[in-house]
Every structure is written in C-alpha cells, then in structure tokens.
Amino acid sequence: MYEGSHAEEKGTTRVYAAVMSHRWPDAIVDTPLANSAFDYATFYTQELEAKKQNKSYRYFNSINRLAQEFPKAHTDSTDRRVTVWCSNDYLGMSNNLEVLEKMQSTLKTYGSGAGGTRNISGHNKHAESIEGTLAKLHHKEAALVFTSCYVANDATLSTLGSRLPNCVIFSDSLNHASMIEGIRHSKAKKIIFDHNDMADLELKLAAFPRNTPKIIAFESVYSMSGTIGKIAEICDLAKKYGAITFLDEVHAVGMYGPTGAGIAEHLDYEAQASGHYRGTVMDRVDVISGTLGKAYGCVGGYIAGKASLVDYIRSLAPGFIFTTTLPPAVLAGAERAVQYQRQTTTDRKMQQINTRSVKTGLTNLDIPVLHNPSHIIPVLVGDADAAKKASDLLLSKWNIYVQAINFPTVPVGEERLRITPTPRHSKEMQDYLLMAMDDVWGELGLKRTSDWLLSHGLGGENPRIEKLVASLTTEVEPLWTNEKLDLPARESRPVQRASSSG
Ligand SMILES: Cc1ncc(COP(=O)(O)O)c(C=O)c1O
Known part of the structure; x- marks a missing residue:
C-alpha cells in the first residue's frame, strides 16, 4: 500500500456512495425510526460493493504450496498442480x-x-x-x-x-x-x-x-x-x-x-x-x-x-x-x-541469476518489465480488470500462479503482475512462463512496452505513469553485479526489446 492510498480509497468510496443515490449518509441521518438499530449488514454489503466497483475488492485463490514439490502447489483440487511464481518465500527456505x-x-x-x-x-x-x-x-x-x-x-x-x-x-x-x-x-x-x-x-x-x-x-x-x-x-x-x-x-x-x-x-x-x-x-x-x-x-x-x-x-x-x-x-x-x-550465498545468487534471465526473457518479448536493481519483477498492466484477467488466464490455461497487484496496494493505473523467481525455478519452468506470458499478452491484447512508449512520453498528464513508462526502457545495474555473482563483466547496453507483436 502506498501513502496516497488511504485518502484515495476513502475518496473513491465516498464518490461511489454518492452515485448510489446518497444512501449513506442520508439513510443514517433520516432513520425513520429513531430507535431502530443501525443496518450493519447493508452497510457491509454496500462497502464491499463499492470496493468491487472501484476494483479494490480482493479475490483469493486456493494455493497450497507443496514442501516436497517446491515451487509447485495444488489448487482447491489436490490433483491439480500449478507453479507458483509470486511467493515471497524467495529462497525456498520454507x-x-x-x-x-x-x-x-x-x-x-x-x-x-x-x-x-x-x-x-x-x-x-x-x-x-x-x-x-x-x-x-x-x-x-x-x-x-x-x-x-x-x-x-x-x-x-x-x-x-x-x-x-x-x-x-x-x-x-x-x-x-x-x-x-x-x-x-x-x-x-x-x-x-x-x-x-x-x-x-x-x-x-x-x-x-x-x-x-x-x-x-x-x-x-x-x-x-x-x-x-x-x-x-x-x-x-x-x-x-x-x-x-x-x-x-x-x-x-x-x-x-x-x-x-x-x-x-x-x-x-x-x-x-x-x-x-x-x-x-x-x-x-x-x-x-x-x-x-x-x-x-x-x-x-x-x-x-x-x-x-x-x-x-x-x-x-x-x-x-x-x-x-x-x-x-x-x-x-x-x-x-x-x-x-x-x-551461504548460493541460494541468493541463484535467485538473482534466475531473476535476470526472466527479466531478459520478458523484455525480449516486449512485455513491459519495470526495470529495477532488485530481485522483483513488476510487469506493468495498467488496468485492474486486465491485471486480474491476466492472472486468471495464467492460472486456468497455463497452471501458473501470479497474483494481480491492484489498488490500494499500487495506485490506480499502475496495476501490475509481480513475478518473484526463486533459485528452484528451472530453465524449463522459466521458458514455460515466458511462453505463457507472451500468449496471455496476445490473447488479452495487453499493452506491450512499445505500445506504452507510443502512448506516453509526449508530456502526458500523469507524471507518475510517465516515470513508470520511462523505467520500461532504462537499463539498471543490478545490486548483485556480475562481479558479485562471479560472472564475466557486463556489457553496457540498452534494454533489448523486440518490436510489438500485439
Ligand atoms: C515492506 C514490508 N514491510 C513489512 C511487511 C510485513 O511483514 P510480515 O509479513 O512479517 O508481517 C511487509 C509484508 O508484506 C512488507 O512488504
């Protein structure tokens, strides 16, 4: 949750309440029977409805991570395996x-x-x-x-x-x-x-x-x-x-x-x-x-x-x-x-190597990675419905679990998928993830990096989004440098992108 979220959330709820024919606070003020009890259930339902309307309602998936099969989990059916790509159990220490x-x-x-x-x-x-x-x-x-x-x-x-x-x-x-x-x-x-x-x-x-x-x-x-x-x-x-x-x-x-x-x-x-x-x-x-x-x-x-x-x-x-x-x-x-x-530094170094290769793979597919020096891979979607659909499609079609990150965790318009590789996401799993992401981006018509660059960067109205878009193509030196990872020196080059494949 970012610092603006309290105010924004209250604001959106208020606006929505007004749209809902001023039921609150009029209903509170104009209670017909002065001693009738407050209608708690209606209050909860309306607040939840407002959250659904402003896309901040939280949907949970049943993901049961399996200690013996890390990073796999089963869903609500014990027979169905999915690969978890968004856990904060970054090193598999669980x-x-x-x-x-x-x-x-x-x-x-x-x-x-x-x-x-x-x-x-x-x-x-x-x-x-x-x-x-x-x-x-x-x-x-x-x-x-x-x-x-x-x-x-x-x-x-x-x-x-x-x-x-x-x-x-x-x-x-x-x-x-x-x-x-x-x-x-x-x-x-x-x-x-x-x-x-x-x-x-x-x-x-x-x-x-x-x-x-x-x-x-x-x-x-x-x-x-x-x-x-x-x-x-x-x-x-x-x-x-x-x-x-x-x-x-x-x-x-x-x-x-x-x-x-x-x-x-x-x-x-x-x-x-x-x-x-x-x-x-x-x-x-x-x-x-x-x-x-x-x-x-x-x-x-x-x-x-x-x-x-x-x-x-x-x-x-x-x-x-x-x-x-x-x-x-x-x-x-x-x-x-x-x-x-x-x-040992082995696990965290391997985690960084896997992060790098997923970041590079997504970038080469023109999928909008917000570049940063850390182990986190934020992929910009920019719309709450679309982010949820992308997450749902990854799960239903590809057996990949990546939760959508929506308001109020991030500001409206900055919705994203957040991918966190671990040391045990194999090359095959990575290739499969890249194929799935490319497919989902295509099927849902989500904006690729080149689309973001076309629609922004011309002095757009929202400086926060402009900053995000700039980070799609800015090369960033990882904190775990090549030297620290015992890899050959890194060539300085711009972030590679393929042309848009829509
Ligand atoms: C930046 C930050 N601080 C604190 C916490 C809370 O940590 P914990 O999960 O141990 O309660 C989180 C959890 O997501 C976090 O992201």
Whole structure:
C-alpha cells in the first residue's frame, strides 16, 4: 500500500456512495425510526460493493504450496498442480531440511504454543536465542522479535512517534501499510516525501528545528516496484537534521549482503565480508526491521538497534507486550534459517541469476518489465480488470500462479503482475512462463512496452505513469553485479526489446 492510498480509497468510496443515490449518509441521518438499530449488514454489503466497483475488492485463490514439490502447489483440487511464481518465500527456505528438522525436534520437545505473552509464560530460550542471532546479523546491540513485521513496524513507530515529545515522522511515499498504520497510530505529525527524492526530503526536514525529534521511515527494497531506498543519503540527512532512521529491510533480509543482512549490508559488501562494520551504512542506520516470513520461510518479525531503544520498545509497545509469543518451533526454525543463510550465498545468487534471465526473457518479448536493481519483477498492466484477467488466464490455461497487484496496494493505473523467481525455478519452468506470458499478452491484447512508449512520453498528464513508462526502457545495474555473482563483466547496453507483436 502506498501513502496516497488511504485518502484515495476513502475518496473513491465516498464518490461511489454518492452515485448510489446518497444512501449513506442520508439513510443514517433520516432513520425513520429513531430507535431502530443501525443496518450493519447493508452497510457491509454496500462497502464491499463499492470496493468491487472501484476494483479494490480482493479475490483469493486456493494455493497450497507443496514442501516436497517446491515451487509447485495444488489448487482447491489436490490433483491439480500449478507453479507458483509470486511467493515471497524467495529462497525456498520454507522447506529447507535443516529448518524442518529443527522445527520438528523443537515441536516434539516444547509443544505447539508459547503459552502466553513474554511477560506471563512465553519468554523462552528460543526467543532469546534468535534475538541474539538477529542482533549479530545486523551488528546491533540488541533485537526484539514480534509476531510479524507488520506488528514490529506498527508497534515500534507508533510507540516512538507517540512518546518522543513533538515527534515528526518523515515517510517515503511508497512505504508499506505497516509503517503507514504505525505512524497513524502514533498521532505524530507525518510528512510524506516523494519516493527516494532526497531534495524533497531535505526541504521538509529543514523546516523543523534540529532539536525536534524526527524519524525518517523508509524501506530498502520497495516490494511492488523493486526500487531501492537511498540508505546512505538518508543517513547523511538524518545526521544533518538531527533525525533517527527506521529502515524496513523486509524484502532484503536473507537476499542481499555477504551474510544476508540486507541492502544496508550489501552496500559495503567487501568491508562487511571482511568483518569491518564500524562506519558502514548498516552501522549508521538506527533501527532495522525485518521479517522471518519471506526469505527465511517461517513467520515473525523483528527490530534491531541500540540496546536502550530495543529495551524501550520491549517495555512500552502494546503490540509487543500484549500478545502471545511465537511458538518455540517457529522461533527455533526461523533462527536456523537465518543461520543457514548467514553461511551461504548460493541460494541468493541463484535467485538473482534466475531473476535476470526472466527479466531478459520478458523484455525480449516486449512485455513491459519495470526495470529495477532488485530481485522483483513488476510487469506493468495498467488496468485492474486486465491485471486480474491476466492472472486468471495464467492460472486456468497455463497452471501458473501470479497474483494481480491492484489498488490500494499500487495506485490506480499502475496495476501490475509481480513475478518473484526463486533459485528452484528451472530453465524449463522459466521458458514455460515466458511462453505463457507472451500468449496471455496476445490473447488479452495487453499493452506491450512499445505500445506504452507510443502512448506516453509526449508530456502526458500523469507524471507518475510517465516515470513508470520511462523505467520500461532504462537499463539498471543490478545490486548483485556480475562481479558479485562471479560472472564475466557486463556489457553496457540498452534494454533489448523486440518490436510489438500485439
Ligand atoms: C515492506 C514490508 N514491510 C513489512 C511487511 C510485513 O511483514 P510480515 O509479513 O512479517 O508481517 C511487509 C509484508 O508484506 C512488507 O512488504
């Protein structure tokens, strides 16, 4: 969800309600019987109908991922296999044998649940142990585990924002819902800066005295665009204007850096690999949040930072204090996954190689890939109905599962498919995906890159779409460079495109 989505969603609902003959709020005001109860059911139905009309209604598919057949799943029929191309289990760690064995043995010894909150009966050696491992991963003094990173972000930002006196929070316009909600819950003053726009951020920071507490909240990998946050530059600005930095590395942990600590680690790859941490980008970030539910294949979230800050959140954040701890088996399995990925770069390198080859294949088919330096492959569709139809057709005709990404996760007009290869999507699977995408683009008459270029770029009205269209043909150096992937040096060349095949 991007920062404009709350306002836009409310706006569209309001507009739709007006179209629906002003049923709300007139019906509320003009209730014929003053003491008749509110019509809850009609309210829900109408709100849902409005979501269907504005294309933000969410449809779920039954996808049951099979540990023994990764990346395959069965649908609502156990006999029907589909290949999953949009999971955030980026490295297949959900079925890693070491993780599974650790989980099974812990489950047998310690049972299924933690038995309560950390304060009551859920504080256990598994929680302490993984927090130690996560602190080490990010080279921070301490870490704290939450039931998810949604909760970690919400709890941390809402606690800091509500307790730091007169705090102002600066939020990147593409920030995830968990941060948006955390900031909202804090009731602190919120200033949105344009995505990755350092001049805009600086202008906004400079408007406040240096001694006003400030938090800059941003991500390292923006999951729907694959763009990368300007971590070093934001740390510079934070220092200059007396702010602290809150960096969400959810889509980067396990995936970047010599030990999988994320983009902040990756930016000083050699220094980090040789054990020189002081003064690195990761060292300069105040709070890092991460998930155990994506590249680490389990569930849970965390923050890492200075011991005093972590203790403060532990002591004051309701989202940490008043909820049952993650089960011991999950904590133990997740810790094993973190340790596993600290010791090998093989999976994340293979994931990057597969990402590259799918990006190149789609680009050569003139299918509109939004180019970026990360492992995410956003394919622009630009229309909610069409994106859903493309996803449905991939599933029904080709047994390929790629979920459509629609409003409010992305703005209206920027709807897309989001493809995430893993190390185990074979060459055959990739070729099959490319054939299917080409077919679906043809059958539905979806716009190819050359079509987007024809209809845009002439000073169109929507600068956001213009920017997206520009990224269809802009060559971007991947964060995992050829050198880091042990490949021959990369030739500099424009992104290749075939002519439109409609
Ligand atoms: C950027 C970002 N931050 C936080 C989260 C929440 O993480 P979790 O799934 O652990 O709740 C997500 C989940 O999709 C995310 O994309």
